[in-house]
Amino acid sequence: MSFDVDLERRLGDRRIGARFTAGAGLTALFGPSGAGKTSILNMVAGLLKPDRGHIRIGDRTLFGDGVDVPPEARRIGYVFQDGRLFPHRRVRANLLYGHHLADPGDRWMALDEAVEFLGIGHLLDRWPHSLSGGEAQRVAIGRALLRAPQCLLMDEPLSSLDAARREDIMTVIERIRDTLKLPILYVSHDRAEVDRLATEVIALGG
C-alpha cells in the first residue's frame, strides 16, 4: 500500500506543491504553518482539484491521466483538525455515517470494534456539542475508520488538545499504525509529534 503523489496548485498568490512517495506506516508531512499542508491533504482526498499532477494509492489512480475520482469513491478516511462531527446527529449516527455508505464487502471494522478500540462506548448517545475536545477527536477518528478506508489522512489532529489528551490520542494513532496497519498520511508542524509517530518524514518548504 503506497502513496505516489505529485501535485501542484495555485491558491491565491501562493503555489502549493508536493512530490513524494510513501510506503506503509505513518508518513508525516512536516512543515511550518502556511506551507499548504492542509491543501495537499485536501487534494489527496479529492476536496480540492490540483492544477496538474497525479495521485496514486496502491494500484489505483485517483487523479491524473484524465482521471479524477470523486472524494466519495476514493476510500480515504480523513480526520480533520477540528473534528467536523455532524452537529445534528448523535455520536452513534456520526460514527455510522460512512459505514452505511460503504460497500458491505469493503467493511473491515464493525461499530463494536471501533468503539472498543477508541474507548468511546459511553459516548454513543451524546450530542457532538456536549463532547470534550479529546472525546470529539476520538469520535472523529472512529468515524473515519468505520468508513472502511484503505488509508487515513490526519490533519494536525492533536493541535487543539491539552497534554493529557494528546498522549491519549497519540496512543490511539500508534495502535492504528501498528495494530490495524492502516497507512497514514499525517500533517503536523510539531517536531515532537512527528518524531514519535512517523515512520517516514517528508519535509515541505514554507
Place this chain on the structure above:
Amino acid sequence: MLSAEEWGIVALSLKVGGVAVLATLPLAFGLAWLLARKRFPGRVLIDGLVHLPLVVPPVVTGWLLLIAFGPFGPVGRWLETAFGVSLMFRWTGAALAAAIMALPLMVRAMRLSIEGIDRRLEGAARTLGASAWHSFWTISLPLALPGILAALVLGFARSIGEFGATITFVSNIPGETRTLPLAIYSALQVPDGEAMVTRLALLSVALSLAALVASEWLVRRGHRGQDRHVL
C-alpha cells in the same frame, strides 16, 4: 367573536397565503441555492429580478401581473387555451400575487440560511463516502432547515398581508380574492363598518405578530445548532 362571513375571510386568507408559500417554496429554495453557491453570467440580473417585488410599488407589480397573466396577456391566454385555467377574479390569482410579493423575502432568508451552512461539513461527508446529492440531503438540508422554515413563516406573513398587487390584479371578490387586508379596506369604505374593521385588524396584527415570533424563534434555534459544529 367573529361572524361566519369574517371566519370565511380568515379561512380564505390562510388558504391563499398557505398555497402561495408552499407553491413558491421549491422556486425560492432553488433561487436561494443558485445565488448562494453558484457563479454564472447574469447572476446580478437574476438577483435584481428576484428583489424587484420588494422595491417596486405593489400596485405596479399587480398591474404587471395583469398584463402578463390577465385574460389578454401572453401567459394568461396560454393558461386558458392549454389548461382552461383563468386566474382572473380567482383565489389562485390572489395566491399568485401573494407568492410574487413573498418571493424576495423567502429567497433572502433561505439564502442566508444556505450561506450559513458550514461547507466543510459537506466536505467531511464526501470523504465518508457520500455523493454530492447524498451530502445535500443528509447534511446541508437538515442544517439549513430552521432557516428554511423561518423563510416559510416570513413569506406566509407577507402573503396574508398582501394588498396592492392583489386588488390590482384580481380585484376584490368576496369569497375568492377578498383576503383579510382587502376585507378591512372594503369595510373602511362603508361608514358603519367600524366594528368589523376593528375585529379584522386585530386579527391581522395577531397573525402577523405570531408569524414574526415563530420565524425569529426558528432562526435562533438554527443558530444554536450551528454553534456546535466547531467540535
Place this chain on the structure above:
Amino acid sequence: MVRLILALFALLLTPAATAAERGPLVMAAASLQESLTEAADAWAAKGHPKPVISFAASSALARQLLAGAPADLFLSADEPWMDAVAKAGLLRANSRTTLLGNRLVLIAPVGSTVKLTPARGFPLARALGSGRLALADPDAVPAGKYAKAALTALGVWNGVAARVAPAENVRAAMALVERGAAPFGIVYATDARASRSVRVVGTFPASSHPPIRYPVALLKASRHKDAAGFRAFLLSKQGRAIFARHGFSAP
C-alpha cells in the same frame, strides 16, 4: 449656506401662499369625472380660483366627511348617502338640492356583438357564462345599489348575485369591462358615453330602479368664499348645459 437654507424655507412656504388662491374643495361621485371637471374649468375661466375636486364612490366620500374631512361641497350619486351626512348635522341649512339625473345601462367591451335587452327575466346569467358582471359594490356604492335594485326588480338578481365582480366605484367597474376582464357591466349612461372602449348593450327601464338623483349641498364647516358661488354656477343654465352635453338628465 445660510442663504441656501433660507431659500429652501421660502420654497416650502410658497404653497401656503398659493393656498389662499385655491378653489373650494368639492367631494364628488366618480361618475361626474369629466362633466364636473369641465364645469370647474368654466368656473375658473370666469376668474375664480379653480375648485379642487376629489372623485370617489359616494360611500367612500360620505365616510370621509363623517370622519371630519374639511370639504366645501358634496355631490353624491344618491340620496341615502347625502341623508347620512345630513343626519350627522354636517350640511349647511337650505343648501341641499337635486342637481342631476341619470340612466342605468348594461355595457360590454367595445368589440362585443352580443344582443341583450334588460327586461323582465332577461337571460343575463346565461350570457355571462363563466364570466363575471362588473358592478360598483352593490352593498354601498350608489351605482351598484341601483344596479342591484334594477336586477332584483327584473327578477334576475338571484341568478347573477354569485357572479358579481364588485368594484370600488362605478368607473372601476367600467374599467373591468374596458379591459375585457368582465364580459358585462352595469354603469351609468354618462359613464358609457365617456368611454371609447365599451359599448352600450341596453338601457335599464327607469321603472326598475329608484330614480337616479344627484343631490348637491354645502358643508356646514365650509369657509371658502367661493363655495356658494360655485354651487350656484352648477345650478345655473350654463352649468346645466355642461352636464347635459355629457348625457346627464335634469332631475
